[in-house]
Amino acid sequence: MMEINRVTVDDARELLEIYAPYVMETAISLEYEVPSIEEFQHRIKTISSRLPYIKAVDDHNRIIGYAYAGSFKTRKGYDWSVETTVYVKREFRNRGVGKQLYEVLEQSLRDIGILNMNACIVVPREVDEHLTMDSIRFHEKMGFSLVGTLHQSGYKLNAWHDVTWMEKLLAPHQVDQSPVRFGDWQISQEKGQES
Secondary structure, three states, X not given: OEEEEXXXXXXXXXXXXXXXXXXXXXXXXXXXOOOOHHHHHHHHHHHHOOOOEEEEEOXXXXXXXXXXXXXXXXXXXXXXXXXXXXXEOHHXXXXXXXXXXXXXXXXXXXXXXXXXXXXXXXXXXXXXXXXXXXXXXXXXXXXXXXXXXXXXXXXXXXXXXXXXXXEEEOOOOOOOOOOOOOOOOOOOOOOOEXX
């Protein structure tokens, strides 16, 4: 059984254990150094005060993956768009953890009035041990569509990588659009649990 819950600052160490291999051994994240616990706690506080930041917890109470939505841009007119992120512990990949996290994240975003989910994905010019097309395929399965590619925009592990943007529209866009209810997000328990 897996549960989806809110991330708290107390989860920073476990989240960093998931994130660190992506930083140190892959080009999935273009960050070069693993953030400190304090920096990661700051990120959690900043993001979760406005937008969903969630974790998947297994039946041994271990965090096995996490996902969140960050601001797409800081200007007011971008309020209805977010950039989404998901990371899954290596040994739990390809078991539906990322899918369930994204389903709950999507519903939480929809509930507060977010209209556009955007994903910025580093893609290889040539597939190697540091980067594959898995993230593109995952987002396609989750209903995202390709927007465009910025060529050779990221450099890591002695290689240049393309950066692809994908999007998923969550609801109709209105002329008189209601404001986003930042900070008012919840997790739907029906979608947040798997037996």
